[in-house]
Amino acid sequence: MWYFYSPGIIYGEDALDFIENIPGQKCFIITDKIIEELGYLKILTDKLNQFGKEYTINTEAKPDPHEPDALVARQQCINYGPDLIIALGGGSVMDTAKLVWALYEFPEMNADDLHPFNPELYNMGKKAKLVAIPTTSGTGAETTNVSVISRLINNIWKKHFFLHKSLMPTFAIVDPIFPKGMPKNLTMDTAFDALAHSLEGITSQWKNEFTNAMALKAIELIFKFLPLVLKDGNNIEARDFMHQAATMAGLAFGNSQAQLAHTIGHSWGSVFHVPHGRAVGVALPYVLQYSLNIVDENNKSEEILAKVAKQLGWINWDQDNKIAANMVIEKVKELQKKIGFPLSLKEIGTPKKEVEKNLDELVTMCFEDSTSVLGPRSASGEEFRKLYLYAYEGKNVDF
Ligand SMILES: [Fe+2]
Structure with missing residues (x-):
């Protein structure tokens, strides 16, 4: 027995329009300040406005995301209670979003519970779906089931790999409008x-x-x-x-x-x-x-x-x-x-x-x-x- 896991992949020009078809009205957007400054966030929010979906935004995702920052985003997500989580950015943004998603679905868990031998995680997606929208062409994080988050150990931010098949985004929207710039x-x-x-x-x-x-x-x-x-x-x-x-x-x-x-x-x-x-x-x-x-x-x-x-x-x-x-x-x-x-x-x-x-x-x-x-x-x-x-x-x- 072997396996091949994949999100639903929507690709090509105008792929972003597919967001209209994804069930969910209340969106928690995770992105970063550069994506906002480049105007990419506006491209997404214009679409959400057009499709009548409401949203709140966290622009605090950082390169090589640190665990404390991701946990702040998770609390913001819990407070908002979305039925869609949208990651707009590169690998760091998508990795942050996966951790936020899992710990929003299971508020009693902490990051160390996100491992391949945790059967509870197979129940992901009851509260929200995760939509990953990559803005760079490289990490592939929109298709993977790992969240790489750094934890401070002995004064070095060491990368930890939180891994479970269910951390894979529900949809990947692979639209070339974003990496164009x-x-x-x-x-x-x-x-x-x-x-x-x-x-x-x-x-x-x-x-x-x-x-x-x-x-x-x-x-x-x-x-x-x-x-x-x-x-x-x-x-x-x-x-x-x-x-x-x-x-x-x-x-x-x-x-x-x-x-x-x-x-x-x-x-x-x-x-x-x-x-x-x-x-x-x-x-x-x-x-x-x-x-x-x-x-x-x-x-x-x-x-x-x-x-x-x-x-x-x-x-x-x-x-x-x-x-x-x-x-x-x-x-x-x-x-x-x-x-x-x-x-x-x-x-x-x-x-x-x-x-x-x-x-x-x-x-x-x-x-x-x-x-x-x-x-x-x-x-x-x-x-x-x-x-x-x-x-x-x-x-x-x-x-
Ligand atoms: Fe890589």
Whole structure:
């Protein structure tokens, strides 16, 4: 038995109009100040006004959301008593909304009750449905069942993964009107997050035929349309396909698992405050190399990545799998170079002294991260240490 969970997905131009058809009159909107300043909140509230739905708004969602802030939003939600919760924003907004939704449905619970073995959570959605409207094309949080919230431990805000199948939004509205205005850096960072979701999902131990299909299509779309949206951010067709790709990539890793590029990216992001997609995207080719360096019956990465290269027409079907699998890594690096994405952690701008000072903590954080366990190859502490240093220096992984 296996499974593939998905929200109802409404996508393409004018997808936002679907909100008229979603039952629920009283909406609790969770968003952030930037989304408000960009005018996106107004696009949503204009629609709600047009459709005669009432609403109240929380604009306090923050990047890498902190638990106390999410709990304030939850109390505001309880006080308002909505039958629709609408998350309008990037991954942080949607992660905040998932936690708010669950703890609104079950006010007697706290965040630690949101785990896969809590059967009560299967009764989600009795009070409200959750509608996720992504404004960036990358996190895939509109399709996943995890809420990543930071908790202060030993003076570091550490990311915690609150996970349950029922945390998946009821609907994802994937309308390109929102990512249209993303600046170049954000477009690149979020696209590489989506690319990592695809390539990690397709090589994860929990990969399956449904997630493989989503991942493969997402990779194809990202390679084709990312250069086009970077050339012209107003190319609505390219934006639309990138937005769809990010949602597909979300379905791919959400129903399989992310792995070591996310492990490394999460800890790097926590310690050095680097955007998620940038840290993960830089780590991606190094982690893929590491995955390919051992081929055995439990590690099918070579066969899988070779098939990706062949299916996408990057190499002939009769080519050797090793050459074909490495072609994927070359293609990722080629794309990074072409669009000006950093090729190493050093290029992100962290001084080496800081890296050396924090290396032990970074490695410790890897073992606390749930994404570290489902890759095709498990890393030891020493290997994590080397992966950081190789990715920092931009060296090919030879171990
Ligand atoms: Fe991610």
